[in-house]
Amino acid sequence: MATTAKQNTNKSYWGWLAVIGVFLLTKAKWLLVILKLGKFATLASMFISLWAYAIFYGWKFAIALVYLIFIHEMGHLVAAKIKNIPTSPAVFIPFLGAAIGIDPKKIDNAKTEFFVAYGGPLAGLISIIPAFALYMTTGDPYWVLVIQLGALINLFNLFPVSPLDGGRIVSVLSPNIWLVGLLILIPVLFISPDPILILIFIFGLVTWWKQFKKNTDLAIMKHEENVLTKINKDFQFLTNNNTGWPKDIDHSEQDLTANQYTSLFVKIKERKDQINRYLQNNTGFTFPVLQEKKRTEIKKNKAEKEILRRILNEMNIREDTLEVDTAIRFASVIENIYNKNENRLLKIRKEIKRIKTYYKTSVGTKVKSLVLYLSLAILLAIILVFASNILDSSQLPGL
Incomplete structure (x- = not known):
């Protein structure tokens, strides 16, 4: 039996809804x-x-x-x-x-x-x-x-x-x-x-x-780029001045290196604690679009916190005593962190360039x-x- 136009319309309507629902x-x-x-x-x-x-x-x-x-x-x-x-x-x-x-x-x-x-x-x-x-x-x-x-x-x-x-x-x-x-x-x-x-x-x-959100993403990536660049300058200083610790190394030089290493750890930790305080004071809901500037700032701090958290974990220092593991090979750890940061920087810069140039004609x-x-x-x-x-x-x- 042939269906009427009205029946066809109803079937079509519910058929579309069913497909959309499944989709x-x-x-x-x-x-x-x-x-x-x-x-x-x-x-x-x-x-x-x-x-x-x-x-x-x-x-x-x-x-x-x-x-x-x-x-x-x-x-x-x-x-x-x-x-x-x-x-x-x-x-x-x-x-x-x-x-x-x-x-x-x-x-x-x-x-x-x-x-x-x-x-x-x-x-x-x-x-x-x-x-x-x-x-x-x-x-x-x-x-x-x-x-x-x-x-x-x-x-x-x-x-x-x-x-x-x-x-x-x-x-x-x-x-x-x-x-x-x-x-x-x-x-x-x-x-x-x-x-x-x-x-x-x-x-x-x-x-x-x-x-x-691309503008927000771009701001976050630029902030990550600045943070990683700044941190790597500190690590590069340690890398350039400490190429390893031979067995006959002078104890005072090792203490000086450990102190430099610990000082950098403290510096990074203080910044992380500062970010934690900021995030604790900004836990309320922020409206998309209307409060986008504040939302962006919060996301930038969260991104930086994650970077600092990773680096602190890899530095192998006990936070309660600030003691450096005596078995640690400083040059190896510093170089490893530095290289990870550089790899991340390459990806960030590539993505920043893609976003900034994609719609440029x-x-x-x-x-x-x-x-x-x-x-x-x-x-x-x-x-x-x-x-x-x-x-x-x-x-x-x-x-």
Whole structure:
């Protein structure tokens, strides 16, 4: 028995909610497992999606939808391949579209992210061309439905909220645009509380918050860099002046070295105690965004405390008596701590550089990207209106 439009709508609504619930509850771990299965996952998930769409909307609609989503994802894969970025095969997710796995660390800058993201909607535009040709040849309004659906999917994907393609595309201009997109989405959600839009809003908000926190992360890393650099200067002094303790070393020289070593320990410990007092006096709740400066300061102190805690533990001095273990080889311990700090500094400086340069692009690149983005959005909008006008005066039997 054929289902009515109202029944289809209700089934679709609850079907979407069920899929979204499972997706959130599992935190997408199942998707990561599927992505590792390779090309088989693409084929299997494609047929599952085809079957799911067909149950609610009919086979003709399901085939069109899967075809359009497939071409869209192939656009991302081709763009990533051009940039030599490894990806996993595409995996279809019923009622949510499809996804490909890309390691964010393989994308060095927003310009590359724009290129990979733009490949999807651009391929989506190209996927509509055969439907145009078939409609002009046959006059069958079904092909207009394919045109409308293709334009709608890809135009929707251009909305400037991450993780949609539009959000990743506009990041080359400024990631601050994501907040504008979220603010626009809020009244839309009140007017039409669609589960897919709700899911996009939630993920978009999380992505924006992570980006907003980048300034805090950067401040913390810079503080860690300063702390480690300062401490290593003290350790370098000891390293340069003490290369080991031979058996015939003069006892007074050893005492002097032990005193220097202990003094450095005391200095580090006093700073750690100072941080503890600060943190004890700042244990109350701080509001995100509104009290971000205070939140950042607290996090900087916590990061420094962890660095100092690690170093004090490795210095092997009893805090109650400040006695140095007589078996300790000072040069070896000092060098070990120094090298660990240097390795950490290399990682921090690399990450600081990545964060500071990721969204830096020339004015020319920004202008070209904006023109490409708006041109594609306008063209898809025109196609959508064109197809909708034809469908308004046509009927689509058997869908």
